[in-house]
Amino acid sequence: MKGNHLISKRSAGLIGLTLAGVLALSACAANETPAASDGDSDSTASASTLSGTISGSGSSAQGSAQEAWQAAFQTANPEVTINYDPAGSGAGRTAFIAGGVAWAGSDSALSDDELAGEFAACAPDSKAIDLPTYISPIAVIFNVEGVDELNLDPTTLASIFNGTITTWNDPAIAALNEGVTLPSATITAVHRSDDSGTTKNFTDYLGKTASDIWTEKAADAFPAAFGGEGAQGTSGVVDAVTNGSNAIGYADASKAGSLGTAKIKVGDEFVGYTAEAAAAVVNDSPLVEGRDANDLAIALDRKTTDPTHYPLVLVSYSIVCQTYADADAAALVKAYIGYITSADGQSAAADAAGSAPLSDDLSAKVAAALETVS
């Protein structure tokens, strides 16, 4: 009796497994059908000519956007396989320089040292170029009793995060927030405990705009000298600020949720983050000098005084060869990065990752630079 029961249970499990397998298979098939018809309807040419596999590696900030881009691009080009390993910007650049991947995603442009060297994937005398492909505003999030809106200038923000301002009713904060009742509570400043491009851009902003207070070099790791509270990942920081008492932190703006976000002082006004303002500062910032004409490495104007700008942004690049050793790889990279920086690609990233789409102007520049890639 017991045995029978057991066997029937087991066979039920087997049947279940088989069913699940069948379902999974049919689900795959169901996925593929519209993909093919999509290809037929709008991009027959690319679907028929492009095939092959390319791999990229690098920035984890681009990770969720890359997933959306891959899915859309592979749907439009069924013969193409795109791989992206969000191993981190440094690892991505190293892999690209060594020729392991066809392009790299990186939260910082190639350094002069890196540009001086050889690139294994590129044609012998060719160099790599930086193309901005992903912009993410960074929000200063806070959770303070009785405070709904908060204005901060760079000096005050830097003082909060380096531990010199320790209470919310500090005169420096009060002076920026007239009419707001600030509690006398201690400030809990939360930073990322893991390495992150968000931290690097946040500290770079503070270092440029409040250089006399923020003396540590911008890096992926939050400067240990400044103390404060650490939390893992964007969600960890958001969670720590949400559940903590009188806490402040920084996170990708798309993840801020219902938390209050501080306005930062730009010029004479206080500016909240918007996708437009983030794209605007990237658009209006000068390119890094002394680079190749097609290299669009941006010297972000953190000290901008234009109130239509939100200078606390992260710009992530796609690093590609000017001339590839392998022409097939060149065609695929051109098509893929072309898609990423197109209006479609940028809005897909905005939906999937909450990034700020590139401005039309910058998008056109990237397209022009990409045109020269071969």
Place this chain on the structure above:
Amino acid sequence: MATARMTASAAPTPTGEIKAKKRLGDILFSGSTVTAGWIIVVVLAAVAIFLIAQSIPALIADPADIKGAPASFWAYVGPLVFGTLWAAVIALAIALPIAIGIALFISHYAPRRLAQGLGYLIDLLAAVPSVVFGLWGIKVLAPFVRPGYEWLATNLGWIPLFSGPVSGTGRTILTVAIVLAVMILPIITALCREVFLQTPRLHEEAALALGATRWEMIRTAVLPFGRPGIISASMLGLGRALGETMAVAMVLSPAAVISFVLLQSQNPTTIAANIALNFPEAAGVNVNVLIATGLVLFVITFAVNALARYAINRRKAFSGAN
């Protein structure tokens, strides 16, 4: 090899004349057990070789290349070793008395039906993945204990352990230790319960017959008998606490410090959590540095286990188990 061992062990049998016929099943079974035995040795050796080989670049690297530019690799790993041991020791200090209490309750106090149910519950706790404990730690425990920490700092702040200022989020090493304690509770409890149940009935009855109360019986018969078991259970728990990664990485607010304070924002972190946090973005020699810290953890765990073995062996003679 396998057959050689078998004949060797068969030779000294006293009767001698009847030689067991070797059936296929015997050969297969002994062969597979010997293979299984060797696999564990090979795997351990492979891990050790990998760790050592990958650690060498970190040990000879210029310390300036290491993240945070410490004075040397050892200056980098020092706070991590401290944090690993400190968190595990606090966790054990919290978990051990509770575990022994639960085990004694199940083995000697609770009615049988209740004991069984409670035993299942404890075992269930062991099945909860550490990520879930981590989430619980940041979402529930940290906000919950923070007011308690405030109270501790205000009223017991004169004890250096509890000095303020209190972390604003409650994600301190004490919170981590509580999470770890909950995680190691099941394994310690389960082992202690089994050991206490093994106490010879005669010892217990003898104690009772001599007029001991139940508590005195437990103190004079059950606990001395179970001591090696308690030690090995705590060492197993300590091993889990030392190596726990996810929950610590999620909950702790880390910093590269050596400090005993329990309630502040700057806490020493553990080796495993540090690897988990930094490996995704590590490049170049920093990968080797992280692996080298892994080697240090490997050595620490080995040392803890060796110590436990030593403690158990030393006390075995007096346990009454033989």
